[in-house]
Amino acid sequence: MALLEVDNLRVEFPTRRGTLVAVDDVSFAIDEGEVLGVVGESGAGKSLTGTAIIGLLEPPGRVAGGEIRLEGKRIDKLPPDQMRRIRGAKIGAIFQDPLTSLNPLYRIGTQIVETVLTHTDLTPTKARMRALELLKEVGIPAAEHRIDHYPHQLSGGMRQRVVIALALCANPRLIIADEPTTALDVSIQAQILALLRRLGRDHGTAVMLVTHDMGVIAETAHRVAVMYAGRIAEIGAVRQVVGRPRHPYTVGLMGSIPAVGRDQERLTQIDGAMPRLTDIPRGCAFNPRCPHAFDRCFADRPDPIAMADGKVACWRFDQAEAAAEVGHA
Amino acid sequence: MAAFIVRRLIQATLVMLVVALIAFLLFNYVGDPINNMVGQDTSAVEREQLREQLGLNDPFYIQFGRFVEHILEGNFGRSYRQSRPVEDMIADYLPATLELAVVSAMMALVFGVAMGVYTALKRYSAFSQVLMTVSLIGVSLPTFLIGIILIQIFAVELHWLPPQGRVGGEDDLVHIGWWTTGLLSWEGWRRIILPAITLGLFQMTLIMRLVRAEMLEVLRTDFIKFARARGLSDRSVHFGHALKNTLVPVITITGLQFGTIIAFAIITERVFNWPGVGQMFLDAVIHVDIPVMAAYLVLIAMVFVVVNLVVDILYFVVDPRLRVERSTTGH
Numbered sequence: 330m331a332l333l334e335v336d337n338l339r340v341e342f343p344t345r346r347g348t349l350v351a352v353d354d355v356s357f358a359i360d361e362g363e364v365l366g367v368v369g370e371s372g373a374g375k376s377l378t379g380t381a382i383i384g385l386l387e388p389p390g391r392v393a394g395g396e397i398r399l400e401g402k403r404i405d406k407l408p409p410d411q412m413r414r415i416r417g418a419k420i421g422a423i424f425q426d427p428l429t430s431l432n433p434l435y436r437i438g439t440q441i442v443e444t445v446l447t448h449t450d451l452t453p454t455k456a457r458m459r460a461l462e463l464l465k466e467v468g469i470p471a472a473e474h475r476i477d478h479y480p481h482q483l484s485g486g487m488r489q490r491v492v493i494a495l496a497l498c499a500n501p502r503l504i505i506a507d508e509p510t511t512a513l514d515v516s517i518q519a520q521i522l523a524l525l526r527r528l529g530r531d532h533g534t535a536v537m538l539v540t541h542d543m544g545v546i547a548e549t550a551h552r553v554a555v556m557y558a559g560r561i562a563e564i565g566a567v568r569q570v571v572g573r574p575r576h577p578y579t580v581g582l583m584g585s586i587p588a589v590g591r592d593q594e595r596l597t598q599i600d601g602a603m604p605r606l607t608d609i610p611r612g613c614a615f616n617p618r619c620p621h622a623f624d625r626c627f628a629d630r631p632d633p634i635a636m637a638d639g640k641v642a643c644w645r646f647d648q649a650e651a652a653a654e655v656g657h658a
Numbered sequence: 659m660a661a662f663i664v665r666r667l668i669q670a671t672l673v674m675l676v677v678a679l680i681a682f683l684l685f686n687y688v689g690d691p692i693n694n695m696v697g698q699d700t701s702a703v704e705r706e707q708l709r710e711q712l713g714l715n716d717p718f719y720i721q722f723g724r725f726v727e728h729i730l731e732g733n734f735g736r737s738y739r740q741s742r743p744v745e746d747m748i749a750d751y752l753p754a755t756l757e758l759a760v761v762s763a764m765m766a767l768v769f770g771v772a773m774g775v776y777t778a779l780k781r782y783s784a785f786s787q788v789l790m791t792v793s794l795i796g797v798s799l800p801t802f803l804i805g806i807i808l809i810q811i812f813a814v815e816l817h818w819l820p821p822q823g824r825v826g827g828e829d830d831l832v833h834i835g836w837w838t839t840g841l842l843s844w845e846g847w848r849r850i851i852l853p854a855i856t857l858g859l860f861q862m863t864l865i866m867r868l869v870r871a872e873m874l875e876v877l878r879t880d881f882i883k884f885a886r887a888r889g890l891s892d893r894s895v896h897f898g899h900a901l902k903n904t905l906v907p908v909i910t911i912t913g914l915q916f917g918t919i920i921a922f923a924i925i926t927e928r929v930f931n932w933p934g935v936g937q938m939f940l941d942a943v944i945h946v947d948i949p950v951m952a953a954y955l956v957l958i959a960m961v962f963v964v965v966n967l968v969v970d971i972l973y974f975v976v977d978p979r980l981r982v983e984r985s986t987t988g989h
Contacts, residue, residue: 385886417889424887429880432899433979443898444888479978495888 331358339394349606353559362533366550374559379505384412418448421496425508427489431480438476448499463494486517507539558614565639575641670963677959681952682725734953744953755934762858770862774869796863805856805929822931853930872904913969917962
């Protein structure tokens with residue numbers, strides 16, 4: 330049994346002009362100690378998937394279908410108070426901007442102690458010792474000194490470490506990291522990613538790493554899910570998806586990444602833009618931009634098709650189509 | 659921080675000097691002070707003697723210097739009408755105004771913040787909508803009208819509360835040094851309720867709307883989302899994290915409004931026949947009692963300056979970002 334299982338998750342936003350489906354029929358699983366990268370453009374639904382898992386969708390957004398199971402137990406229908414106990418305790422979350430994730434009016438030690446006290450039975454003195462341990466664990470130098478600092482006295486990288494320390498307070502089984510390095514310098518970025526990887530190795534913590542940066546995924550994740558217009562386009566092992574992408578969208582994404590040492594005249598780019606949620610085309614959402622689109626892509630929506638080492642939501646990989654193509658040839 | 663306070667003190671002193679100058683000009687150039695002091699049958703020679711004796715023939719800056727010196731000594735001159743020291747009159751009237759102002763400011767703050775938080779957290783509830791609508795009335799009705807309506811309802815129709823005055827009898831007033839307080843007796847509290855509501859209603863609705871807007875703003879921030887993601891309880895998120903971040907603007911407005919409350923007390927005091935400095939000032943205006951008017955001017959200016967200074971210092975208490983860094987930041 331995987332640590333986290335998401336089945337056919339659907340997130341809707343009712344609006345005056347009809348219901349927007351921001352996340353549609355998304356399924357994946359994360360094992361203990363595994364880093365799953367979720368990649369996609371802005372608006373692909375990757376952050377919302379993470380937000381839905383921790384139960385913090387902003388109303389009127391809501392989980393309209395599917396199941397989310399943590400350690401085999403459903404958590405998507407829990408009453409708010411029980412869900413709150415899971416947040417922070419079993420699932421930690423890290424958000425994009427460390428500069429704004431910390432309350433500017435409280436010392437970082439106070440914020441960590443507060444979180445520790447919420448999830449454990451420790452005394453305040455013990456909680457402070459735990460806070461010190463956490464700060465050391467995430468690599469904050471002179472933690473004894475830093476613990477009494479206010480967020481504005483720390484650099485961006487330091488603040489993101491504090492944010493990670495806060496997410497780790499109660500030894501969660503899963504950490505959802507939403508663009509944890511986007512706001513940071515490249516050198517700091519590498520350190521933070523290394524820290525996340527180490528968590529999986531040392532504590533068996535699973536990480537769902539949401540990012541738009543394929544480079545970050547390739548460096549950090551074990552498996553990767555590529556999202557497009559609210560759906561999963563392709564999911565599989567990093568080596569597979571990055572090395573031999575199948576979905577035309579993933580192929581396009583890979584073509585747009587500059588690689589040192591690769592003999593490449595120029596970067597390719599995917600023509601057009603991701604459709605808005607209000608006008609997702611019939612059939613495959615990627616069909617307007619797909620160089621390989623054929624009749625069926627404009628008629629039916631492809632569900633993820635299981636392959637040897639992953640899944641691809643593309644009709645070109647349907648058994649019947651594959652057979653037909655072979656027949657043509 | 660010390661440097662900041664010193665700078666603010668210098669500014670405050672400058673402001674007070676300018677106000678003193680205005681008060682002084684009022685004193686000396688609105689009408690003839692001698693005319694105001696002596697009877698019609700005083701001879702020109704006597705007038706000139708008095709003028710010389712009072713130093714009114716000295717150059718302008720010497721007179722102004724003397725005026726400031728007197729103010730610093732707490733000497734505001736003698737009232738033309740009551741012919742007793744103005745500072746004694748202020749000592750008589752000020753406690754009533756300050757008690758009214760403090761009670762109504764406290765009421766505005768406590769209820770305003772509570773209602774602001776409530777309407778922000780339960781945005782779509784029916785009660786929130788009612789509060790928001792009623793608050794519009796509070797913002798738009800003039801003070802005297804609110805006072806008269808309250809008297810009509812609670813004093814005239816229902817007979818629940820007395821319509822006017824600070825005390826029922828001398829027994830209700832307790833003397834502590836020169837300070838007299840009505841807040842140590844039940845009757846005193848009964849009498850302060852209506853004027854305090856009248857005076858504080860506008861401020862209460864203002865604070866409520868401000869707290870609501872600030873709360874909604876803060877609740878959208880990343881650190882609130884992150885606080886929720888950490889599994890903190892709603893109470894801790896709302897009051898520990900969100901409310902504290904709304905405090906800076908609330909302190910500013912409350913502070914400034916406290917000055918306004920004292921200044922606007924004139925109308926409320928009139929409506930409820932409350933024996934405060936506002937009434938004293940109105941009497942002074944009617945009888946052209948210039949020293950009293952000048953003293954009132956200086957007094958109100960001082961309240962504003964002191965409140966502003968306190969507000970500035972409170973910023974430092976609330977927001978650590980404004981304090982001097984104890985160490986430099988580094989990667």
